Amino acid sequence: MAKFQLIKARQHGERVAAEKGYVAFPIDPFAIAESEGILIVAKPAEIRGVSGGIIFDEDFPSIFYATDIESEGFQRFTVAHELGHYFLDGHPEEILKSNKMHVSRAGFRQGESSIELEADHFASGLLMPTHLVKQSLTGGVIGLAGIEELAELAHCSLTAAAIRAAECSPYPMAIVVSQGNDVSYCFMSEGFKELARPLAFLRKGSALPLSATRNFNENPDNVRYGKRQTVETTLADWFDGPSHIRLDEEIVGLGSFGFTLTVFSSDVLAEDPDDGEADEEARLIESYTPRFAYGR
Structure with a gap:
């Protein structure tokens, strides 16, 4: 849609x-x-x-x-x-x-x-309204720790907080939810998309690349008991980007849900170059506002 x-x-x-x-x-x-x-x-x-x-x-x-x-x-x-x-x-x-x-x-x-x-x-x-999410993320810790803070503030699940963090993040971030060897879904911040163009987008049902996340998922107990792992990876390993851009690959099992959350970020990467003023959402709103009537 x-x-x-x-x-x-x-x-x-x-x-x-x-x-x-x-x-x-x-x-x-x-x-x-x-x-x-x-x-x-x-x-x-x-x-x-x-x-x-x-x-x-x-x-x-x-x-x-x-x-x-x-x-x-x-x-x-x-x-x-x-x-x-x-x-x-x-x-x-x-x-x-x-x-x-x-x-x-x-x-x-x-x-x-x-x-x-x-x-x-x-x-x-x-x-999780956008302005409150951005307030939570701006100036705070990045990556999985920042997502966990947002989830605690909003009383939301870690997965829902991860998605909103990726959508609103002031710094480059991507999240992948997976099950077994397969991607369930992926969200990228605008800043993450700007790290290199084009980046490969991980679609539902596509195979996970050879990675720490894939190895993590091979042991069901890692997922069932909410175990965690953090390794270093590159944009090339996951998204077909440049290999010199290094990322933290933070992995956590989601327990009884049967899924794994992986967060990609780095505290050495620059902030989102769009700075919230000319991002994709703003362009969409400007483009479509004359044609659509908003509901209640």
């Missing part, structure tokens, strides 16, 4: 957070749902299979979320995702075409339907 639609969805989430009076972390999706008269129900832990769902029942919608994964950040993101289906233009109508109830698997799973991806981006904007 068009990248601009995802940016619009994220910005809509940011607007809702602002309209509800949030000016600092953390942003509470449960309180936002309550302010809209939405009933929140915790799904019993023995019921597995979906992360959550929303039911449109006349004037009293309700949201349910999974508890079998004992992660506050995951549960908060799930509720925020379902709020995306409530707030985003066209989502209630799309859901009501077939059923009053819609179930979701929140969490940036590439290849899903457009409304699922839009709801994910709405959730990321709602829980």
Whole structure:
């Protein structure tokens, strides 16, 4: 789907957070749902299979979320995702075409339907608005440690914080989430993309390069028990860039989720050359604003 639609969805989430009076972390999706008269129900832990769902029942919608994964950040993101289906233009109508109830698997799973991806981006904007993320990252520690600080401030999962950090980072950063030998998804900051052109983009389903991350994933216990490893790598090893650009490859297993997060950064690299003023998002907004009408 068009990248601009995802940016619009994220910005809509940011607007809702602002309209509800949030000016600092953390942003509470449960309180936002309550302010809209939405009933929140915790799904019993023995019921597995979906992360959550929303039911449109006349004037009293309700949201349910999974508890079998004992992660506050995951549960908060799930509720925020379902709020995306409530707030985003066209989502209630799309859901009501077939059923009053819609179930979701929140969490940036590439290849899903457009409304699922839009709801994910709405959730990321709602829980981690751009200006608050940049405040957290600017002047702080870089790499995985900075992502962990953001996750703690925002009460979000490490994965969600990593994605937003890569999107908003004032310095070059990339993150890769993988499972086994395969890439699940990859996000790069604008500064990272400017390190060399063109850079190879790691797409869903592509094989991990021969690397410490690939070796790490060969032992399931590394992932299951959240083990960590940091090595030095180069832009050439992962992204077909120059070999003289060296990066930290910080690896952490994500436990019961079954995935691995790898963060690429370096404290010796210059800050983002775009400096937040002429980045891709600004160009998209300028280009598309005359043609699109923003929703509520």
